[in-house]
């Protein structure tokens with residue numbers, strides 16, 4: 444009874460949001476995003492990217508890339524109801540164009556924070572060499588830590604997420620952008636691991 448009341452109130456809030464106050468709408472959405480991505484968009488999980496502090500244009504294009512087939516893992520809601528499984532493709536399909544832009548603007552304003560995580564110092568050194576010598580630093584300056592590059596933030600992202608997403612570029616599943624894919628396709632799995640250790644080492 445209490446649960447269904449809550450549901451109705453939530454539904455009403457969404458409805459009102461879509462008619463009048465866009466803010467109530469965005470607040471409820473942000474809460475649902477933070478349940479997986481972490482409070483204020485700072486990830487607390489190895490497989491979940493931090494979305495705070497990344498350039499607005501990237502956040503919006505990354506969200507829209509799910510509509511063009513970017514692979515999305517189906518995961519349990521990290522907090523709360525573990526029977527509920529969701530993935531980014533379904534989530535983005537449920538958003539309007541305006542909501543995508545508003546969410547991108549909201550998270551871009553929040554401060555980015557690198558994850559405190561273990562890393563292999565030897566591999567991180569090899570990864571830095573790859574980053575510097577394979578052309579990555581041309582677009583991902585200062586070790587991939589600069590939001591203004593509009594090429595996302597790589598430094599301090601959770602290692603598990605980085606490794607998964609690098610492998611998706613290597614197999615061509617994530618993007619057909621040549622400039623990004625070409626150097627990564629040429630790399631071995633050990634190289635990708637080294638890159639992930641390097642980005643994880645920046646804390």
Ligand code: HEC
Pocket residue numbers: 472473475476477478479480490491492493494502505506514515516517518519520521528529530531534546595604
């Ligand atoms: C059920 C968990 C879950 C929820 C809820 C969720 N996400 Fe995600 N999100 C993920 C996972 C996992 C990834 C990593 C890639 C993948 O598997 O899709 C991701 C990736 C992303 C990315 C790409 C990040 C990058 O660096 O490429 C953005 C942007 C994003 N989510 C924004 C949002 C927003 C905004 C919301 C709320 C409307 C949201 N997410 C809700 C799980 C979730």
Ligand code: HEC
Pocket residue numbers: 492500501502504505508574577578579580581582583593594595596597600605608609622623626627638
């Ligand atoms: C020509 C510019 C360019 C080069 C060179 C480049 N990148 Fe990127 N990279 C980008 C852009 C732009 C994005 C953002 C894509 C998006 O917004 O969907 C990106 C995204 C990424 C991401 C995904 C970040 C995330 O969380 O979504 C990773 C990982 C990455 N690059 C690694 C690399 C590595 C490693 C190299 C070198 C082998 C490299 N990039 C070379 C421009 C570049």
